[in-house]
Structure formats: structure tokens, C-alpha cells
Amino acid sequence: xxxxxxxxxxxxxxxxxxTDNFLGHYPQLLRAFxxxxxxxxxxxxxxxxxxxxxxxxxxxKTECGYCSQVRFSVARAEGLSEDVVSLISDExxxxxxxxxxxxxxxxxxxxxLDPSKVDPRVRADVKAHLGAGGEVxxxxxxxxxxxxxxxxxxxxxxxxxxxxPVAIYATPGSA
Amino acid sequence: MATPYAFASRSDLFDRWSRLESxxxxxxxDPVLITWCRVRARVLFGASPPQSSIEPxxxxxxxxxxxxxxxxxxISDALAERVRLLLGxxxxxxLVVLLGLSEVDVRTELMFA
Numbered sequence: 001x002x003x004x005x006x007x008x009x010x011x012x013x014x015x016x017x018x019t020d021n022f023l024g025h026y027p028q029l030l031r032a033f034x035x036x037x038x039x040x041x042x043x044x045x046x047x048x049x050x051x052x053x054x055x056x057x058x059x060x061k062t063e064c065g066y067c068s069q070v071r072f073s074v075a076r077a078e079g080l081s082e083d084v085v086s087l088i089s090d091e092x093x094x095x096x097x098x099x100x101x102x103x104x105x106x107x108x109x110x111x112x113l114d115p116s117k118v119d120p121r122v123r124a125d126v127k128a129h130l131g132a133g134g135e136v137x138x139x140x141x142x143x144x145x146x147x148x149x150x151x152x153x154x155x156x157x158x159x160x161x162x163x164x165p166v167a168i169y170a171t172p173g174s175a
Numbered sequence: 176m177a178t179p180y181a182f183a184s185r186s187d188l189f190d191r192w193s194r195l196e197s198x199x200x201x202x203x204x205d206p207v208l209i210t211w212c213r214v215r216a217r218v219l220f221g222a223s224p225p226q227s228s229i230e231p232x233x234x235x236x237x238x239x240x241x242x243x244x245x246x247x248x249x250i251s252d253a254l255a256e257r258v259r260l261l262l263g264x265x266x267x268x269x270l271v272v273l274l275g276l277s278e279v280d281v282r283t284e285l286m287f288a
Contacts, residue, residue, distance in 0.1 A: 006255045007264040025265035029198040029272065036191040043187060063248060115286035116221055123286075133185055139283050140188045143179075146282070147275030150247040154271045156255070 002156035022155055037144060038173020041072070044137045046130055048075040048171060051141045053101045056088045057108045058142060064149035066157065069164045072171040082166070100129055104138070111142055177213050177280045181287035196276060202269040204262075208232050209273060212240060216277035219244055222284060233261060236270070243274045 010024030023030035041048065052075035059067035071085070087097040092105050103125040110118040127135050152158060178196055182189040200209060211232055217223040219241070231237050235257045242250050259267045 002252050002255070004252075006252070007259060007267050022268050023272075025268045026198065026202050028201055029195070029269070032191070032195040032198040036188070036195050039187055039191055111282055111286050115282045116288070118286055136181060136185045137188065139179075139286060140182060140185070140192065143276075143279035143283055147272070147279045150243065150278070151271050151275050153247045154243055154250055154255070154274075155268065156252075 003158050003160045004156050006154075006156040022151075022157065033148075034172070036140075040137065040141045040144060041074075041171050042173050044141075045134045046137050046141075047078060048072065049078040049080040050101070050104055050130070051075070051138065052080050053088060053104050054108050054138060054142050055145045056085055057105050058112065058145040058149060060088065061109065061112050062146060062149045062153070064153055065159050065161070066152050066164065067145065067149045069159065069166050071166060071168045073168055074171040074174055076168055103129060107138070108142060111139070112146065177277065179280050179283035179287070181283050199269060199273050199276065202266065204266045204269045204273065205232075208236065208270070212270070212273050212277050213280070215240065216244060216274070216281050220278070220281040220285065222281045235261060240270075240274055243271070244278055 005022075007022065007025075009021040023033055041051065044051075052072055055067065055072075058064075071080075084097070084101075087095040088101075088105065089095070092102060097105075103122070106122045107118075107126045110122050123135070126138065130138060178189060178193045182192055200206070207230065211229050214223070214226055214229050218225050232240075235254065239250060239254055239258045242254070255267075258270070262270060
């Protein structure tokens with residue numbers, strides 16, 4: 001892992017969520033990402049807090065230091081406090097975390113570990129909470145979280161250990 | 176194009192995901208390398224059998240890609256720098272984004288199979 005950028009960064013205005021400095025190499029790629037990310041967060045059927053639980057779980061399992069320290073404003077306003085976030089740990093099943101969020105975490109873990117062997121009950125639980133369209137939306141959100149978390153890690157865009165405090169940012173596309 | 180079919184029930188997401196994939200195709204990344212990444216990710220994650228007809232990229236790029244998929248934290252500074260020198264800064268960014276998208280395309284397909 002590196003905390004020094006491995007490529008030249010571009011000062012490109014208009015991006016969201018800190019991606020502008022590397023996706024700025026290709027403005028069409030930056031625009032496509034921003035459009036998708038804003039849609040996933042703001043135009044969907046699934047509440048922000050649920051998607052934030054998935055994002056935080058991915059951050060921990062993927063070990064993305066940047067992702068782990070960022071919180072998005074709408075999810076925070078919906079009640080996803082630091083106390084709740086702290087329960088999204090490897091011991092989540094033994095905590096007082098909302099059972100709905102526990103089902104979301106099991107679904108995220110299945111996606112990240114071996115999606116070809118997902119327990120049908122895990123998917124059924126999430127579909128019961130979110131509906132079929134909501135499950136697709138969650139998958140799209142998680143796909144972005146996973147792909148771009150690993151992108152940050154690989155390009156050396158991670159913060160140095162302990163250097164980045166928890167930061168609340170405006171939810172992408174919500175301003 | 177590799178947009179997961181699972182997204183088809185949500186046209187708003189499917190269309191935007193497709194545009195993101197197309198934006199990769201519109202970078203100056205070698206189309207042969209783009210194809211190799213998409214095919215190799217499918218093989219590595221068990222969605223397709225091995226395909227000998229796909230020509231592998233330069234050894235450093237192949238090692239970089241496979242290390243990304245196995246454990247991105249394991250990519251060394253030296254390997255990353257060799258890839259950057261081979262491709263340039265912009266195409267290296269495009270490659271890394273492509274590797275991420277290729278992985279989650281397959282994961283999503285398997286999850287909804």
C-alpha cells in the first residue's frame with residue numbers, strides 16, 4: 001500500500017467525492033462517474049443510511065482508509081451516527097445494530113467474499129427490506145464503492161495512517 | 176460493453192453504468208488490453224472458463240492486474256511505477272478504474288445469477 005500518489009493528479013474543477021484529481025485525466029470518465037454516483041445516492045428507492053451502511057462495511061472489508069473516514073451528510077441526517085457506524089464491525093452480529101442493517105451487512109459480505117455462493121436467504125432478506133429494485137440499487141452502489149475504493153488504494157490516494165479524521169461531506173449530487 | 180445484466184431492471188442505473196464503461200473505451204487505453212481485462216476478470220472470478228485466444232498484456236501489466244484483483248494492497252510501488260512508465264499517467268488511471276469495474280461487473284453477475 002502506498003500513501004503517495006502513484007500518478008500525476010489533475011486539478012479539475014467540478015468533480016465530486018474527491019475523484020476529480022485522478023479522473024480529471026479523462027473528463028468524460030469523470031462526468032460519467034459523477035452522474036452515476038449522484039443518481040445512485042439521490043434518485044433511488046433505498047434510503048441513504050442503508051447505502052451508507054453498505055459503504056462503511058465495504059470500506060472496512062476492503063480496508064480503504066479514505067472511505068472509512070468519510071461520512072455523507074444525508075445518511076448522517078437520517079440517523080447514521082458514529083455510535084451506529086462503530087457497530088459495523090466484524091462482531092456486528094453480536095451487537096445491538098438494527099436487524100435490518102445486519103441483513104444488509106450479510107448481503108455485502110456475500111458479495112465481497114464469494115457472490116457465486118450467496119445463501120438465498122441472504123438475498124431474500126434484503127429483497128424483503130428493499131424490494132427487487134432496491135436490491136439492484138444496493139448492488140450498483142456497492143459495485144461503485146468496491147471498484148473505486150480499490151482504485152484509491154491502488155493509485156496511492158490513501159491517507160497516511162491516523163492522519164485523516166472522520167469527515168462529513170455533502171452527499172454527492174445532493175447540493 | 177460489460178454492464179451487468181442485473182442492472183437492466185433499473186434503466187436509470189443501467190444506462191449510467193453503460194456510459195461509465197463506454198467512457199473507459201473512449202480513453203487512450205489499448206482496446207486489446209481493455210478486452211483482456213474484462214475477459215481475464217471473468218475467468219479469475221469463475222464466471223467463464225479459461226480462454227487461450229486472448230493475448231495477455233506485457234508481464235508487468237498482467238502482474239499488476241492480477242494483484243489488483245487478488246489484493247490491491249499488495250501492489251508494490253515498484254510494480255506500479257513500471258506500469259506507469261509503460262502506459263503513462265492517464266492510461267494507468269484508466270487501467271485501474273477498468274480493473275475495478277471488471278471485478279464488480281463479474282461479482283454482480285454472479286450475485287444475481
